[in-house]
Amino acid sequence: MKKIGIGIIGLGNIGSRFYKEIITNKREIGLKTGTNINIVGVSAKNINKKRNFKFQKKIFFKNPLDITKNPKVNIVIELIGLSDGISKKIVENALKNKKHVITANKALISKHGDYLSLLAEKNKVNLEFEASVCGGIPILRTLKDGLATNKINKVIGILNGTSNYILSEMEKSKNSFKKVLNKAQILGFAETNPQFDLDGNDVLAKIRILSALSFNNKISKSKCLMSGIENIELKDIDMANKLNLRIKLLGITEIINNKLFERVHPCLIKKDKYISNINGVMNAVILEGVPVGQSVLQGEGAGSGPTSSALLSDLLSILRGNIKYPFGISSNKRKNIKSYDKNLYSNSLYLRFEVKDKPGVLSEITKKLANFKISIERLIQIPDRKNKKASIVIITHKTNERNSTKCLQVFKKNKNIIKNPTLIRLF
Amino acid sequence: MKKIGIGIIGLGNIGSRFYKEIITNKREIGLKTGTNINIVGVSAKNINKKRNFKFQKKIFFKNPLDITKNPKVNIVIELIGLSDGISKKIVENALKNKKHVITANKALISKHGDYLSLLAEKNKVNLEFEASVCGGIPILRTLKDGLATNKINKVIGILNGTSNYILSEMEKSKNSFKKVLNKAQILGFAETNPQFDLDGNDVLAKIRILSALSFNNKISKSKCLMSGIENIELKDIDMANKLNLRIKLLGITEIINNKLFERVHPCLIKKDKYISNINGVMNAVILEGVPVGQSVLQGEGAGSGPTSSALLSDLLSILRGNIKYPFGISSNKRKNIKSYDKNLYSNSLYLRFEVKDKPGVLSEITKKLANFKISIERLIQIPDRKNKKASIVIITHKTNERNSTKCLQVFKKNKNIIKNPTLIRLF
The missing domain is CATH 3.30.70.260 (ACT domain)
Structure with a gap:
């Protein structure tokens, strides 16, 4: 059995769950991959924070960058989540030091994914980010493997659980946006600062990653048609209801006349449509492709369970020894597709x-x-x-x-x- | 670019479409895998049958077994579909001759999958069968990769498009079983001899494959709780409707008290449940696992497009050079799980x-x-x-x-x- 060392950087909600899942599944992972994995490094802001699991103090690294150059570490898991700064440095250094990287960081990948994937390719290591888009739905792997060589025309998704929960709950409870947001925060479905979830930026990051995998393009930087759900009032929910419609925050990406059209905004959808019946914190993605036709995937989008599931699938992919292009094809073959004029x-x-x-x-x-x-x-x-x-x-x-x-x-x-x-x- | 020779055995509806898809996607497959693929052998009952594509006569093999020993062939695609006989021989010989095998043959895999996967492992080649279960839904790859290391507890599926079309159409048109079956045959949604689709055997084969991938067990041979839809009359559909229920043929597999319980039978399901709203020829699979929670996949189950999509994904998996265990883990680690007493x-x-x-x-x-x-x-x-x-x-x-x-x-x-x-x- 090949010995593999894992370093986990970030021990919040996700990092802690992932730590425990690795311990629990060590044997099964061994069976499936013929490897003996061990967590040989962890790093977090505070070593002494109360956690519901224990680790040996000697594997704690005060400076997370030390993990990226530790010879015992083969795979670095980045779970801090910033689009730049220390998150970027960790991933960059790890790749340069020929460590595989797994991250759940959509902000980082949607901003620096092109650069980082090139870096991974140069150093012949994997950069995996299944958990960055819809944790419980293995959508990236489905695009890269399960539906590989399909010509994807359009992707439509409910990609933000917080927004979807708020819209569903407003309809159900007849409570105001503010009240429902407050409830969502208490239940852990919304963050203390939920701005990126509500203003569409979170969905945009995911849509840009999905575009790149669906259309083999470099990640688009151009301004996109985007609005969030902050201006939706109970009045709108009620009115939609009367019109037999339902409001959903959608992310949509498609190719129109050979141009890329990405957009994120609330939509009014007929109640009998599949996508308008995805409620609560659920996520769903609809893919239209040739020859496959329409494929639908649905699952929990966030939370430590679904996200850990995605991280584990990335881990297995690496342990099975498949060095893969992070975006399915080699960086130099990825195209720049012009943007469709949203006007x-x-x-x-x-x-x-x-x-x-x-x-x-x-x-x-x-x-x-x-x-x-x-x-x-x-x-x-x-x-x-x-x-x-x-x-x-x-x-x-x-x-x-x-x-x-x-x-x-x-x-x-x-x-x-x-x-x-x-x-x-x-x- | 590494040269790879492909042999296709069986040029019916699926084989023909797959042949054309390979020609169309040759360039993209090259980009994604760094290989130069060519169809170097085909075999079918009748060389002269009218087909909507052309192949050079010199690549036609009268005896399909000759393809399995041809040194130019690296990958054999079996699309005849028998559970034994020539289909089994083709796959057996190809694996023994160290050729990778791709098949859409659920009858073969559900009967001889254990033996054939062992053979593939021994010869260090791939045996891929994504197309055998729900063509348009990459469910096997999702279980093997996307949700790998999840502990799957239960799988529920609408796995037979013919049955689902008939039940949906009876409800919609108020026509009798016989009339709707006749219409399905005209539209190509049912075969001339639809027995296996209607009596539950088709679903059972798929459920057994899904069990093996979900629970890491050897394919069960024990008698299973099974009935088909042949006895469903319009009366039942009407009555279900009045009770706010809908009839669906489900395949279900789960672990109860460490025992395997597989069953296939029509179910009466509340109309507001997701699974009762999968209509027509659509397939759907609901997976319950830890840590992922509930995952749903939906797509077209059969037809040449979705099936080709699955075959292409198998092809890519092989071309990317991932030698994998056909059932996700090594054959000698797969367990014999005792059957739950259906009584x-x-x-x-x-x-x-x-x-x-x-x-x-x-x-x-x-x-x-x-x-x-x-x-x-x-x-x-x-x-x-x-x-x-x-x-x-x-x-x-x-x-x-x-x-x-x-x-x-x-x-x-x-x-x-x-x-x-x-x-x-x-x-």
């Missing part, structure tokens, strides 16, 4: 205006929309007489992003419109 | 009796059920006065298989009961 993207929109309840306001709005040739499919007005306000919900026919953005700009100057209109794209 | 399995049952419309018949039935301590949760009687008949549908409380089998035996002697009762287990 050309055309879609039906849901617009909610909060207005003063005064005569003429509605006609001001509809007139402006007409000026921009945005035609109305449906209009619903909900008065709030007590506060002399009203909500006006408009479902438009298709219009492109350039047009709708310009049009919504104009409303900013209108004093009868109390706040920026809420915009949700129809699926 | 102990306890469940609620749906029973439909077709009876003569005579006084006392109902009480005869309920009395017999009471004798066997089978208590009734719900009873629905549907008279058919014109024909002096009635249908009696009974939903029972939980009872075990031994008991229900004995009880149903007794009814056979009852002349007022026109035919064997239809039994469907509740999910």
